[in-house]
Amino acid sequence: MSRRAPAASPEQLSLFDVPPTAAAADADASPAHAPDLRACPPAAGAGRPLTPPTAPQPPVVAPAPGRRGVHTAPLVHRHPRADREIVLGDCRVGYLLRRSRRRSIGFLVGPEGLAVSAPRWVGVGEIETALRGKADWILRKLGEQQERQRRVEAARVEWGDGASLPFLGETVILVLDPRVAGAVLNTDAQSLPGVPRLTLHIGLPQTAEPAQIRDVVQSWLQRQARRIFEERCAHFAPRLGVRVARLRLSSAQTRWGSATAGGVIHLNWRLVHFGLPVIDYVVAHELAHLREMNHSPAFWEVVRSVIPDLDDRKALLRDPVLPVFG
Numbered sequence: 269m270s271r272r273a274p275a276a277s278p279e280q281l282s283l284f285d286v287p288p289t290a291a292a293a294d295a296d297a298s299p300a301h302a303p304d305l306r307a308c309p310p311a312a313g314a315g316r317p318l319t320p321p322t323a324p325q326p327p328v329v330a331p332a333p334g335r336r337g338v339h340t341a342p343l344v345h346r347h348p349r350a351d352r353e354i355v356l357g358d359c360r361v362g363y364l365l366r367r368s369r370r371r372s373i374g375f376l377v378g379p380e381g382l383a384v385s386a387p388r389w390v391g392v393g394e395i396e397t398a399l400r401g402k403a404d405w406i407l408r409k410l411g412e413q414q415e416r417q418r419r420v421e422a423a424r425v426e427w428g429d430g431a432s433l434p435f436l437g438e439t440v441i442l443v444l445d446p447r448v449a450g451a452v453l454n455t456d457a458q459s460l461p462g463v464p465r466l467t468l469h470i471g472l473p474q475t476a477e478p479a480q481i482r483d484v485v486q487s488w489l490q491r492q493a494r495r496i497f498e499e500r501c502a503h504f505a506p507r508l509g510v511r512v513a514r515l516r517l518s519s520a521q522t523r524w525g526s527a528t529a530g531g532v533i534h535l536n537w538r539l540v541h542f543g544l545p546v547i548d549y550v551v552a553h554e555l556a557h558l559r560e561m562n563h564s565p566a567f568w569e570v571v572r573s574v575i576p577d578l579d580d581r582k583a584l585l586r587d588p589v590l591p592v593f594g
């Protein structure tokens with residue numbers, strides 16, 4: 269199938285695959301299914317991007333239509349462009365069937381649902397047999413997609429007093445407070461365990477429009493991002509023996525950061541939602557490109573010299589759901 273995961277070596281793996289959790293399998297493949305990871309592609313010019321996730325399209329999940337007196341499947345997973353349907357376990361699965369030149373039947377479970385590709389000469393009966401043979405895997409992946417979609421929905425920020433969002437890996441609660449100018453972060457050192465200790469006071473009245481609140485918070489986050497990134501670049505650059513000519517904030521949808529041979533570093537301001545260990549990893553990754561403009565073992569050696577536990581930090585970025593600003 270066309271989306272089959274490449275056997276990427278660890279150093280080629282993107283930190284952030286897009287779509288984040290699409291999974292592919294072959295009907296005739298072993299039970300070990302690699303997720304559909306996208307290799308970190310070379311940027312235009314000399315840049316080497318890290319790619320962030322984009323919000324996936326919601327899968328269409330609806331209750332099965334009831335049929336009186338007949339056992340009905342409780343769940344429907346329907347690909348929006350589904351042209352066939354099959355019952356797997358207790359689930360009705362609408363899937364998109366594509367005919368391809370490949371020699372075997374392949375499955376892809378992405379944010380939209382299940383897509384199947386099969387050679388033209390393979391009959392529907394054979395395809396359905398293959399689907400039943402992989403039913404457990406397909407249903408598990410569809411369930412994971414549904415769960416991820418639930419997380420994405422939960423991450424939608426309701427811009428108003430009491431809204432929360434992640435900042436440096438902690439939860440910050442928004443407080444509308446017309447007494448302050450702009451936005452001011454308060455830390456409650458006495459907060460109870462489990463209760464967020466950070467509040468961001470926004471200089472707006474309770475009657476403020478959601479978009480106004482969002483704009484104030486977003487520009488505050490971007491200012492914090494710049495301050496933190498500058499500080500972390502200043503920390504790592506001498507340790508890596510490199511010089512940053514310029515640091516730019518980016519809001520790219522498809523990358524966390526990039527570096528050019530001329531020493532210009534772009535870092536995505538949305539990194540500011542993550543804890544410092546993750547930010548440090550991305551900063552060190554981009555700065556290391558000023559020495560090795562590739563993802564060779566030598567490059568990872570350079571990153572590891574300042575981030576020995578880089579694998580753990582990478583893992584934290586594997587499938588993040590960022591707050592949806594809407």
Ligand SMILES: [Zn+2]
Binds near residue numbers: 308316317553557
């Ligand atoms: Zn890179």
